[in-house]
Amino acid sequence: MKIERTNRMSLVDQVVLQIEELIESGTWTVGTRLPSEMELMEQFDVSRNTLREAIRALVHSGLLQTKQGSGTHVCSTSALGAAIERRVSKSRLQETLEVRHALEREAARLAAARRSEEDVGRLRLYLDNCRQASAVRNQEAYAEADIQLHQAVAAATRNHLLIELYEHMTEALHSSVRNLVELSFCTDVHEYIHEKLVEGIAAQNEEAAAEAVNEYMAYLKDLLSTSLEE
Amino acid sequence: MKIERTNRMSLVDQVVLQIEELIESGTWTVGTRLPSEMELMEQFDVSRNTLREAIRALVHSGLLQTKQGSGTHVCSTSALGAAIERRVSKSRLQETLEVRHALEREAARLAAARRSEEDVGRLRLYLDNCRQASAVRNQEAYAEADIQLHQAVAAATRNHLLIELYEHMTEALHSSVRNLVELSFCTDVHEYIHEKLVEGIAAQNEEAAAEAVNEYMAYLKDLLSTSLEE
DNA sequence: ATAAACCAATCATCCTACAAATTTGAGGTG
DNA sequence: CACCTCAAATTTGTAGGATGATTGGTTTAT
Structure with a gap:
């Protein structure tokens, strides 16, 4: 009652x-x-x-x-998105990235533990999309495939709260810094990490998947610090 | 403009x-x-x-x-709290705990990397408060000291977005399940993990701090599954 | 056919009036 | 003086009407 x-x-x-x-x-x-x-x-x-x-x-x-x-x-089915966007818009980029990576690391672990065969299929499909877009240097297609891949990782966790928060953080991040689209540009390091992440999840290896996200984070942080020095 | x-x-x-x-x-x-x-x-x-x-x-x-x-x-200085509380109230407890732990693990890592000597002092103080409350079996005082300790960890990250999100997730968690206060009751395992966490942060050992949170999570998940079986 | 003028639908703002809940204070009572 | 009672003032809640501004579609004139 x-x-x-x-x-x-x-x-x-x-x-x-x-x-x-x-x-x-x-x-x-x-x-x-x-x-x-x-x-x-x-x-x-x-x-x-x-x-x-x-x-x-x-x-x-x-x-x-x-x-x-x-x-x-x-306009939306959830009020969380707008609230997060407002709050994120007042944060420094690094703060936002750290929070998103917190969610992503947990997502990688849970995905490795819970993924179904269908999840693995989707992950490999999106990974392949990334590779193809990367091969032809199509940045737009790559960014889209990249987002699909990361959201597929979140989806494999079956944790809807985590999925929603990760999605909103990603949206807020992108809408607050359009100029940093290069963060999701195609690089060899990026590809290597994607592969490690997907294969870690496929092998149900939590540590490997989490480690891939760690490397991704270190890579982004490095990119960000050099980018801000310019 | x-x-x-x-x-x-x-x-x-x-x-x-x-x-x-x-x-x-x-x-x-x-x-x-x-x-x-x-x-x-x-x-x-x-x-x-x-x-x-x-x-x-x-x-x-x-x-x-x-x-x-x-x-x-x-009523509040931020609209995030209310939005999160509404969303969390519609989630299963396990989902909420997983998200909070995602934030806490990242907080432990960042705290280990960035903590000042003052942070370490505060952490040890709150850890001591936990021990004292535990010694006299004062559950109420223990719960308060426990919350202070965990928020001090978040505060040591210097990431205000993370601090705020963690705080709101904790509040939402507590207000949605008052009946599970036993989750923060004093146990030996709890104490051991607290100590490992604080000392890991003091030693600037990211891995040890993160591992302590992992153990805490596994412990809670175990507690939760047995609690739901009753 | 195209462009201008028109018009109906819709939200934005302002106004007055009254109802309901709370606070305040005056006045009485011990 | 202390305390209780109750009416008045204050404050938010709800109702309804009037007008302005913006949009989208329709009609009309060239």
């Missing part, structure tokens, strides 16, 4: 909760355009002010997006 | 930003009671609706707290 935190919930909070439920349940998917304020007022049986306060709260949380004259659209 | 995301910011967003600034700058510290809506309307020169939408957004973010008839108070 979940009592409403010592007293009854305000109307605004009730509307917020109902909208969140509609989004999380998938009734309103990302991109969906919500009914107009008038219709929502009738649907929830609240006044304009109450409805607008609820919507404004969700807009600020990053779940909704409103545009005058156009309407309100579902 | 930071243009306001392709068009001018709405009045509500401007007010939100100003209030956030007042909180982050420390002008309004946690616990401070905000001026009444009337006064804030004059201060920001906006209507009551606009002001209320801004306040409601910050309430939902976890920065403010309103109580009818009483007023509005500052």
Whole structure:
């Protein structure tokens, strides 16, 4: 039994909760355009002010997006992304990288312990995509394949909280420093580490997988320090 | 130059930003009671609706707290805590523990690399507090000293993002499972790991510190699995 | 067919009014 | 004086109306 935190919930909070439920349940998917304020007022049986306060709260949380004259659209299914992005944007790059690597190292260990054969197949596929993009020096394709590979590692952990946090940290990182795309450029070291990571996970060798991430981190830190000296 | 995301910011967003600034700058510290809506309307020169939408957004973010008839108070300086707590409350305990341990392992490594002599002093102090509480079997004091110790480890990393995330994960963990307080009860294993962790950091031995966290994690996972079988 | 003008839908802001919860303080009582 | 009672003032919560600004589509004129 979940009592409403010592007293009854305000109307605004009730509307917020109902909208969140509609989004999380998938009734309103990302991109969906919500009914107009008038219709929502009738649907929830609240006044304009109450409805607008609820919507404004969700807009600020990053779940909704409103545009005058156009309407309100579902923007995301989780409020974590916006909160993390705001916080990360105020951090130094090195701090953010260290946190992301903390998640990645754990992901590598858990993936090695829990990966299925399907996971290994996906990892090898994305690794191959990386190699092909690297061979033709297609930086854009490489960056995409690189992200897919790392997210496949996270996915193999079966830990949805970890998957989501890693994804949000990666997004926040990329949106805060577009100029450092070279961090995910194709290099021999990068390739060697990718292979060690994937094969470590395939062999269910936690230590090898974690060590690959360690090397990746040391490599990035080195790259970053020389990059900042310029 | 930071243009306001392709068009001018709405009045509500401007007010939100100003209030956030007042909180982050420390002008309004946690616990401070905000001026009444009337006064804030004059201060920001906006209507009551606009002001209320801004306040409601910050309430939902976890920065403010309103109580009818009483007023509005500052609740936190960061919106991350509330977002994390919401997300963690929907996760399984094991998932949350794995993420927290990812952060803790990285914290142990970085602390070993960067700790000052003052950090070592604090760590040994809190370790001693743990021992004393353990000696007299004072569970409450032990839990507090335990938290202080782990946060001191995070603090020694000098990575404020990591510190904040670890703190929020710990809070979310504790508020979501009050019934598992025994996780931080005093045991010999617990003490042995604490000592290994602190001494590893003092000796600037990253591997030893990380290994201590690994052992702690294995111990907790074991405890958890037997606890769930009951 | 193209471009300009128009129009309907929608969100943004402001206003007033009243309800509900809390705090404050005046006045009475021992 | 200390303490209780209760009404008034303060403060947030909810309702409803009015107007402005922006967008997207439609119509109209060339």
